[in-house]
Every structure is written in structure tokens, then in C-alpha cells.
Amino acid sequence: MEFGPHLVLATLEGAVTAAVLALTAVGLSLVFGVMRVVNVAHGEFFMLGAVLAWWVTSLIGGPPALGFAAALVVAPLLVGLLAAAADMTVLKRIDYDPERTIVATIGLLYILQQVTLMTYGADARPVEPPFNTRLAIPWVTFAEGRPQLIWPWGLGTTSYKLAVIGAAAAVLAGVWLVMTRSRIGLLMRATQLDRDMALAFGIPVERIYALVFGLGAALAALAAVLIVPISQAHYLMGGDPLLLSFIVVIIGGLGSLPGTLVAAILIGLSDGIISVFFSPTLAKILATLLVALVLVFRPQGLFGLRAA
Amino acid sequence: MLRLEGIGAGYGAAQVLRDLTLKVRPGEILCLAGRNGAGKTTTMKAIMGLVPLSAGRITLDGVAISELPAHRVPKAGIGYVPQGRRLFGELTVAQNLEIGLMARGSPLAVLDAALDLFPRLRERMGQRAQTLSGGEQQMLAMARALCLDPAVLLLDEPTEGLQPTMIEAIRAAIRETRARGAAILLVEQRIDAVLSLADRIALIENGRVLDTLEAEALRRDHRRLERHLGV
Numbered sequence: 089m090e091f092g093p094h095l096v097l098a099t100l101e102g103a104v105t106a107a108v109l110a111l112t113a114v115g116l117s118l119v120f121g122v123m124r125v126v127n128v129a130h131g132e133f134f135m136l137g138a139v140l141a142w143w144v145t146s147l148i149g150g151p152p153a154l155g156f157a158a159a160l161v162v163a164p165l166l167v168g169l170l171a172a173a174a175d176m177t178v179l180k181r182i183d184y185d186p187e188r189t190i191v192a193t194i195g196l197l198y199i200l201q202q203v204t205l206m207t208y209g210a211d212a213r214p215v216e217p218p219f220n221t222r223l224a225i226p227w228v229t230f231a232e233g234r235p236q237l238i239w240p241w242g243l244g245t246t247s248y249k250l251a252v253i254g255a256a257a258a259v260l261a262g263v264w265l266v267m268t269r270s271r272i273g274l275l276m277r278a279t280q281l282d283r284d285m286a287l288a289f290g291i292p293v294e295r296i297y298a299l300v301f302g303l304g305a306a307l308a309a310l311a312a313v314l315i316v317p318i319s320q321a322h323y324l325m326g327g328d329p330l331l332l333s334f335i336v337v338i339i340g341g342l343g344s345l346p347g348t349l350v351a352a353i354l355i356g357l358s359d360g361i362i363s364v365f366f367s368p369t370l371a372k373i374l375a376t377l378l379v380a381l382v383l384v385f386r387p388q389g390l391f392g393l394r395a396a
Numbered sequence: 397m398l399r400l401e402g403i404g405a406g407y408g409a410a411q412v413l414r415d416l417t418l419k420v421r422p423g424e425i426l427c428l429a430g431r432n433g434a435g436k437t438t439t440m441k442a443i444m445g446l447v448p449l450s451a452g453r454i455t456l457d458g459v460a461i462s463e464l465p466a467h468r469v470p471k472a473g474i475g476y477v478p479q480g481r482r483l484f485g486e487l488t489v490a491q492n493l494e495i496g497l498m499a500r501g502s503p504l505a506v507l508d509a510a511l512d513l514f515p516r517l518r519e520r521m522g523q524r525a526q527t528l529s530g531g532e533q534q535m536l537a538m539a540r541a542l543c544l545d546p547a548v549l550l551l552d553e554p555t556e557g558l559q560p561t562m563i564e565a566i567r568a569a570i571r572e573t574r575a576r577g578a579a580i581l582l583v584e585q586r587i588d589a590v591l592s593l594a595d596r597i598a599l600i601e602n603g604r605v606l607d608t609l610e611a612e613a614l615r616r617d618h619r620r621l622e623r624h625l626g627v
Contacts, residue, residue: 271498274487278495281484287466288444288476289540290499 093227093243100245102360107256108315110352112329113336115307121343122280122300128193130308131330132200137163137309138321142213153218163313164306171305172298204323217317221247252314335379341392397421398548398579403452405442412438413603420579427582427594435603436583437479440550444476445469470499475546479553481537485526489536492525496543510542513569531562538569548579591615
């Protein structure tokens with residue numbers, strides 16, 4: 089395949105990665121932004137979403153679309169409730185202390201991972217996509233000075249991958265609308281800006297925290313449900329999304345939702361393109377190098393505010 | 397009536413308030429006067445539930461608000477204007493006021509009454525709070541607290557760092573709020589503000605109230621107040 093079609097293919101793969109990464113990282117960023125909690129267990133909520141998607145689709149059976157639609161609702165809901173319960177029983181008890189919450193979420197990470205291993209097992213299991221039509225992509229070449237439409241072999245994508253990009257964009261738009269246009273979003277932002285003043289104006293901060301922790305985890309789980317028909321559900325699959333989410337959140341600026349989105353697109357697309365042209369390992373090395381550069385030259389991230 | 401009965405409070409091992417007792421009646425301004433570090437701001441925070449009590453209790457019209465979680469205290473009818481304003485800076489003026497209204501589910505008439513005191517804010521509703529001038533920010537902090545239609549208003553150095561015209565506007569709003577029947581607990585360092593606004597003055601030192609005096613007496617002998625404030 090020539091360079092041009094190859095680049096289009098790589099960009100499409102990168103767009104899928106970026107879409108899923110943006111959902112996952114926005115969840116992490118939301119939790120850090122509002123609660124100042126570095127949630128090391130975020131990748132395990134992602135993994136649980138994928139495992140629950142397998143469980144729901146296996147349980148329901150029938151047409152793949154039916155089970156998948158149920159998984160899209162059930163998995164984020166259950167994971168969100170579990171995270172909210174973890175917030176109320178663990179994080180609240182340690183008063184959301186920044187250092188202790190890191191240790192607590194590391195503990196949560198291992199508990200979720202090992203319980204999944206004991207119950208779900210060590211096998212990677214597939215989830216059938218609800219639809220998966222192959223879509224060929226045309227390319228224009230110039231033969232004897234005239235444009236000619238061709239269909240290069242291998243240049244194509246699937247309807248499901250395009251749907252993943254569309255669904256992620258729709259959910260992210262929904263999160264943005266909730267944060268900027270709704271009353272609950274206003275309360276979340278006020279809590280993020282000044283916890284004590286939020287309390288002094290009657291905002292039930294602990295309930296907001298439980299909601300945000302649950303919402304952050306539910307977004308990770310939703311991202312996993314979307315990607316599991318492409319990847320597979322496995323009990324160790326939370327590591328990469330956690331690492332990439334941290335990379336995105338640091339580059340974008342801790343707690344900045346627009347920054348997280350821009351960084352997710354940057355990292356996702358570059359990950360897809362570099363993986364196709366070179367290797368996935370090189371893509372991770374470059375992303376980590378970028379984080380190091382950001383931490384040295386712009387520690388607050390691209391869109392973050394410098395601490396006073 | 398707001399009553400503080402023998403309260404103790406502090407930050408970790410550092411005890412700031414020790415057996416502090418005072419009361420503020422509806423329709424009066426009680427000024428807390430004392431040197432830096434005497435415990436004035438901590439008293440305000442203790443009333444709001446932002447600093448835990450180690451002793452004593454706080455009641456509002458007989459209801460023990462010190463036993464409520466912090467977010468229930470404003471719902472009981474206490475508005476707070478903290479030192480340094482502490483607005484939600486990235487939110488607009490309208491959103492800051494909306495949060496004040498939501499705290500007790502106040503009707504829009506309460507917002508109108510607050511904005512009548514600070515008409516300049518009506519022109520700034522869509523502007524981010526952090527972009528306002530210092531005086532406008534203080535007006536917004538007052539208006540946000542007044543949106544609770546509070547029975548008690550806590551004001552921590554409301555005229556600090558403001559230019560004279562702004563100071564007068566804030567003082568006029570404080571007097572108007574008193575006239576509406578609210579009890580006002582005021583922390584002030586400026587002697588002219590203390591003497592011109594207060595009905596009574598509680599002299600506070602090392603976390604205790606040394607004495608509570610009628611402002612009229614101190615107006616006749618303000619050297620006592622100067623000595624106490626260390627100016």
C-alpha cells in the first residue's frame with residue numbers, strides 16, 4: 089500500500105484509540121479535578137466494564153446487538169455504583185487525604201484485579217460487535233494527468249469502529265453539557281473551585297464526591313464496553329488505559345476537561361499512526377517522553393492553570 | 397439569636413478558641429475586635445462548621461447548628477462572607493448568585509433585593525467573577541451571602557483593601573441588612589468601621605472574649621479599642 093492510503097488507515101485506527109482514550113481520561117480528569125484524588129484504580133474500572141460487558145452479552149444471548157445494548161447500560165451503571173460505594177466506604181473515611189487516597193486506590197486496584205481473576209479467570213474473551221460491516225475507502229490517484237478513483241486493497245474500516253468514534257463523541261458532548269449547562273454540573277464545578285465555600289453554601293460535598301467518583305468510573309467502563317468487541321476482555325487489560333489516561337491528563341492539564349480532550353486526540357492519533365508505521369512500543373516511548381517534556385517545561389500541562 | 401456557648405476549636409493540635417462565649421441578637425451588629433491571631437476568623441469558620449469544635453455548642457434560635465454537618469449550616473439561615481471573598485472565580489456573577497439562591501431554595505425576590513443593594517452587579521451578570529474589580533468582587537460576595545436571605549450574616553473583613561467609595565457602599569449594605577432584621581457578626585480591623593457600624597463590640601484575645609461593650613461607650617473612649625487592636 090502507498091503512503092497516502094496507509095496514513096489514512098493509521099489515522100482511522102488512531103481515531104478509534106483517541107475516542108476510547110478520551111472517554112477514559114475524562115473520567116480520570118473529572119475525579120482529579122473535582123476531588124483532587126489520583127485514582128490509581130481507574131484502569132480496573134475500565135477492565136471491569138469490559139468483563140461485565142462479556143458477562144452481560146453471554147447471559148442475554150440472542151442477537152449480538154441486544155446483549156451489547158444491555159451491556160452499554162448495565163456495565164457502566166454497575167461499575168459506577170461500585171465506585172460510589174468505594175468512595176463512601178474507603179475514600180470518605182480517610183477524608184480524601186491526597187497521599188492516603190493514592191495508597192487506598194492502589195489497594196482497590198489489586199482487590200478488583202484479583203477478584204476478577206478468581207471469578208472470571210485468566211482467559212481473554214471476545215464480545216461480538218452489534219454490527220460490523222466492512223467499509224472500503226476510496227483513494228484518488230492521477231494517471232496520465234487525470235484523477236482516478238481506486239479502491240486500494242486493505243484500505244478500509246468497519247461500521248463498528250466508526251460507531252465507536254461517534255458514540256464517544258456523543259458521550260463527551262453530553263459530559264460537557266452536564267458540566268456547563270446543568271445544575272448538578274454547576275455544583276460540581278463550585279466544589280472543584282473551593283470545597284469549603286461549597287460547604288458554606290449548602291452543597292453536599294461528600295455526595296458530590298461520590299457522584300463524581302462513580303461518574304468517572306462509569307465513563308471508563310463505558311469506554312471499555314465500546315472497545316471490547318475490538319480488543320477482548322481480560323483481567324489485566326486495565327494497565328494500558330491507566331497509563332495512557334495519566335499521560336493524557338498530565339499533558340492536557342490536571343483537572344482540565346478541554347485539555348484532556350485535546351491531549352487524548354493528540355496521543356490517540358499519534359499512537360495509531362506511529363503503531364502502524366513503526367511499532368506500538370515506539371508510540372508508548374514517545375508519549376512518555378512527551379509527558380517528561382511537559383513536566384519539565386510546562387508542569388501545569390497544556391491547558392492547566394499554574395498553581396498560585 | 398445566635399449563641400456560642402463555651403466553644404473550643406482549632407487546627408489539629410493547635411487550639412485557637414478556648415471557652416469562647418458570645419451571642420448576636422437579630423437586628424444588631426456585633427463586631428469581633430482583636431489582634432491578628434486572636435481567633436476572629438476561626439470563630440467564623442467554627443460557626444460555619446468548617447472547623448470542628450472540641451468543646452461547647454453553637455445554637456441558632458435554639459437549634460444546635462454545631463451538631464449539623466457543615467453543608468446544613470447555611471440551610472439553617474447563616475450567610476458567610478469570608479475574608480478574601482473566596483468567590484467561585486471561574487463561574488459567572490449569575491452562577492455565583494445562583495449557588496447562593498440554591499443554598500436555601502430562596503425565591504427570586506431575594507436575589508432582586510440583594511441586587512438592589514448592589515445595582516452594579518446587574519450589568520455584570522455574564523462576567524466571570526475573577527474578572528471583576530476588587531470592590532465588585534466584594535459586592536458579589538455580599539450579594540451571594542444575602543441570596544440565602546440569612547437570619548445571621550457573618551462578615552469577615554468585608555472592606556479590606558477597598559477604595560473609599562466601595563467601602564461606603566459595603567457599609568450602607570451592611571446597615572440595610574441590619575435594618576431588615578438580620579443579626580450580623582462582623583470582623584473588622586479598621587477602627588472607623590468598628591465604631592461607625594457596630595452596636596456592640598466583643599473584645600477577643602487568645603481565643604476568648606475578654607469583654608463585650610456597647611459601641612457607644614467605645615465611641616466616647618476609643619483609645620481602649622485602639623489599645624486592644626494594637627494600633
